[in-house]
Amino acid sequence: MSAPAALEPITAPGGPQPTARQRNWKPVLWSLPPLLVVLFIAVYPIVRVLAESTVTPTGRGTSVWSQVLGSESFRNALWRTVFIAVSSTAGCLILGAFLAIVLAFVPFPGSQVVGRLIDTVLTLPSFLITLAFTFLYGTAGAVNALITSITGNNEPALNFLSTPLGVILAEITFFTPFVVRPLLAAFAQLPREQLDVAASLGASPWRVLRRVVLPEAWPALAAGGSLVLLLTLNEFGIVLFTGAKGVITLPALIYTRGIVTFDLPGAAVLASVQVLLSLTLYIGYRLIFARFTVEKEN
Template identity: 80%
Template sequence: MSAILLERPVDSVEPPPPDATRRRWRAALWTLPPMLLVLLFAGYPILRVLTESTVTSDGRGTEVWSSVLGSESFRNALWRTVSIALASTAGCLVLGAFLAIVLAFVPFPGSAVVGRLIDTVLTLPSFLVTLAFTFLYGTAGAVNALIAELTGRDTPLLNFLNTPLGVIAAEITFFTPFVVRPLLAAFAQLPREQLDVAASLGASPWRVLRQIVLPEARPAMGAGGSLVLLLTLNEFGIVLFTGAKGVLTLPALIYTRGIVTFDLPGAAVLASVQVALSLTLYAAYRFVFARVTARKGQ
């Protein structure tokens, strides 16, 4: 027996069975078409944008990157984009959490209709919300007309649509349903018995909300907030239709460089920065989500 063991190499590994090898190759072949589609519809346009960003008058180089990234307009647009996206996301989280809690735990006549109206907003283009804001809160809108009728004012009282506040308000109105929907799904899975037991033990509604409801809603709020932040970073229609000329975000600056002034290399640089922001946000979300999932699994 010992002689047989000595004759066999220690580091010998049993080859995988033919069926396992065949299954691996079959799985690899099934994943090949989706990967090719992703490379065609996502990778190729990004590669073309990066290639266009290196075009200069003398050939190719990094002069366009240096001039665009060093310009004051880029810094202002980047700051404006990030600040509007963060403020809009915070507003959507607060308003979305409030609406979801009311719809889920405070029954009232017409709650189902309100829920369907919130879902309807998801199907509308963003510029329709901006047009509605113009008709309601514009300088010649219905609200200012009513205030002028009641007070006799000659100048409009509300004049915020052309400011960052108007863009933030329109984005909160349009993107709040993206927070409400995941929260309603999370609240639907919350055991009602747990809430009844907490209430029977004398816990106040605020304590039940703070210690039971909101902790269960954190993953849904994180998912909805990440989606809203990604969408607001890339939002262009609301900024364009508000007519806020002083509110220049990165998407608006890309439009100005590429369409108005026909500076394609400069627009390509800005688009590359926009893509990098979106991919960084997505990678951060995946990292945090994996850490939270691993912690829950422990």
């Protein structure tokens, strides 16, 4: 005699049917604390800034937005911010690609030490780079002192730290490792067999680099460049220490309006523009990265 089959629940016709599975609320409850933290730390300050930017102070006939966005100081700061960010990113891409290619494919004694030094820069605060630039290239720095001792001219030969060029050079020095590290990771995953086959077929090193290495490195190069562009667009420490009053970017103008002159509505408008630029750049980065991923999979 066979074992009795499992009894099925019997319900009266038209009666309530038993639910197949009770809803589990534990994942929802576990997600509430981090969600609240994100809302309090990230979302609330942005909403507060946007709300502050809509306040019209007493005595101003026009809105804060039209007054701030129509000012010459805003236009100059916006143009200077974009120019410095794009120039610094281009310099980081060129220098970072060169360093990554040399470290990955041109073995030389001490290459691992150089790689570790590049990684160390990622852990340093940006103002240390500016201080190093001041000690080296400042009007009273070591390089000017050496040139003065050689030429006898008391006027400083180098005086570019308080210009956009000084800020760009400092940002290139500090942010280049953010390009080198992703490229080295991409080069490490490149099969050496492809390079050997291309070299055995008579391809020159430049052709191998252009046709084999760089196509595999485009996603990492785009990711590093987008990150550097986002960071340089919002950089304040290097501009404050290096450019001083000679270079006014959007972050520096926000600091001046909010802290120095205590114009909170005007600073909120500038901060809103800065957030909009950052979000636009981030969305563009995500779209480019998604496109590279789809093309690589196909």
